[in-house]
Amino acid sequence: MKIKRHGAVISLIAAGALALTACGSDQNTPAAGGGSGAAAPTGSAQVDCGGKKNLVAEGSSAQKGAMDVFAQQYGQKCAGQQIAYTPSGSGNGIKQFNGGVADIGGSDSPLKEGTETDAAKTRCKGDPAWNLPLVFGPVAVPYKLDGVTDVTLTPDVIAKIFTGAVKTWDDAEITKANGGKALPAKPIKVIFRDGDSGTTDNFQQYLAAAAPSSWTKGAGKKFVGGTGQSAQGSAGVAETVAAADGTIGFVEWSFAQDKKLNVAKIDSGAGAVTLSGETAGNAIKEAKIKGTGNDLVLDLKALYASKAANSYPLVLATYEIVCSKGYDADTAKAVKAFLTVAATTAQSGLADAGYVPLPQEFQDKLLTAVKAIA
Template identity: 60%
Template sequence: MKTKRHGAVVGLIAAGALLLTACGSDNNAGSGAPTNTSGVPVECGGKTKLNAEGSSAQKNAIDTFIQAYQQRCPGSDLAYNASGSGTGVKNFNAGQVDFGGSDSALSKDKGEVEAAAKRCATNPAWHLPLVFGPVAIGYKLNGVQDLVLNGDVTAKIFNGGIKKWNDPAIKALNSSATLPDKDITVVYRSDESGTTDNFQKYLKIASKGAWTQGDGKQFKGGVGEGKEKSAGVAQAAGSVDGAITYVELSFAQENKLSLAKLDNGSGPVELTSESVGKAIDGAKIKGEGNDLVLDLDSIYGSTTAGAYPLLLATYEIVCSKGYDADTAKAIRAFLTVAATDGQAGLADAGYAPVPKSFQDKLLTAIKAIA
């Protein structure tokens, strides 16, 4: 597969970038063996073609991982269906795929944690955060290329409290811009999406009360038009003057959307390598042991100067135990490559590589999958 290139984000390897310094030898090393660029050994073999499904936000990252996996483990492959986080979780829990991809953790209240344990032969599922990506607030507004928003105003746009681009609240944040008397067209994800869940969690925290609709994988703002998947919302927003949406950076770039700066209380912050790195540095783990669930609330509500506070972490949801031996071996190999060699290509695909602070924990968890 060919990885989609996004030159504008090559610099995303920043403070939160993965610095692979581990020593070791490739178990497959020998005459003609693929180059081990990370120094981390990979035990290839087992099931020759894995199946996974879920988050469309991480599709380009998975493509990058597959390329690295095929190079490190010739003859091995993975098929990934970017059906959305909700479908990925459902089909993982139903045992239809080997692992799922989701932009938010399994919900205990919805029975997802229990269902996953049942699927994993009464063993818990683990969340492995292998893909970090900033969520852009992308818009198309002729004549306006430099727009500042904050949590309060963004919440009111996406729940219908602000309907015009020249609303006084938007003007107050953009005194030097000429804002048109034009209706705002909100475009949201109509399918269940971890991107939606993260965006609504950001609004709930960052708006300081302006967003009362709650969170979850279904959009609850009550306004706008819905489109399926990340590509769908980005394409729709890019075709309408006056449109605004929330979408992963790579999709916003593909559709030539303008990107809003976010003011978290310490001044407008542009989506850059430095601002994403500062945000990732603030992420904390709230899961236990090898279940690496992240606590992103401190990021969404951060007032750290220069930090871009709106990002998501995509999890690969795996069984801690319960696989047959061939499947477990192949999953360990794929995820090891994804956490090491595969990270090197993520900046070109619009993502931020896994932070160093997560590298050792990821590899420890991956090694323990059985």
């Protein structure tokens, strides 16, 4: 079903009647996908309910659908408890957390060292904030090429397509990536997201890590490839790709599922990999942490540059930013209860919303950090 957002703040009161939305980082959410193919996680943990009745969270709209699922499960597990999530964007999430308005901030990127970490330390009464990667959503490379439903691309070829160096579907490099099979001699029409987008930033970070010789444009929330046409939001990208032959774009997986778009396989060096819950989960399972202690900042460069077999490394991670210490006792108790539910039993509801349920190994890392919040 398609859920429209009414108002800036959406109260997530979990009484079992809340409809679940799919992943998206704009103001439109697609219908829930047809399932990720990943087995539902079985992890669970003891939840110490209580504390603050109404938690406040704000930030990345890419995790909006996941937060709906988490809130529903939280309310079922802890009767009378609820969380209100405002999907206002990562920048606002950090600002509202650091300003003491939000108990939890949601961001597609960890706190930046310096101004942001300093402000967070002040907000947390002298103790550091932690970045906890709780939500993972794959980024798909959808295309429309009449008569073709199976396309494999390498990171280098993707980079060259999105800089305009590869211009036609029958280019020799695309033919080579597809085992010598030539695709139709049609021009490639690149579609990218207009304005600032965490999905764009992660896609460009991926290309910089996986294809450094072919993508020298850098990263950032604005598309810097220098070719193609823009579309409004993730829904606009998916709709534009679906509407015209020869198109290609990048978008959160749930939007590609919603429009039933063909998605390119990616060959990072160990064979073509189809995007699925299993292959994205394999990448998450092997993700390395570069933060210290319970500050679980991911080494995205290593993740994106991975050449592991049967692994789809192009995934977007959303962090929950929390105080390691510094909450009042009621807030700390409720934050820990919510995050415990979100990291364990609530993960089983994510697959149909276009996200990847956390592997048990990653759940364990998160639970260790959550238990340490004081």
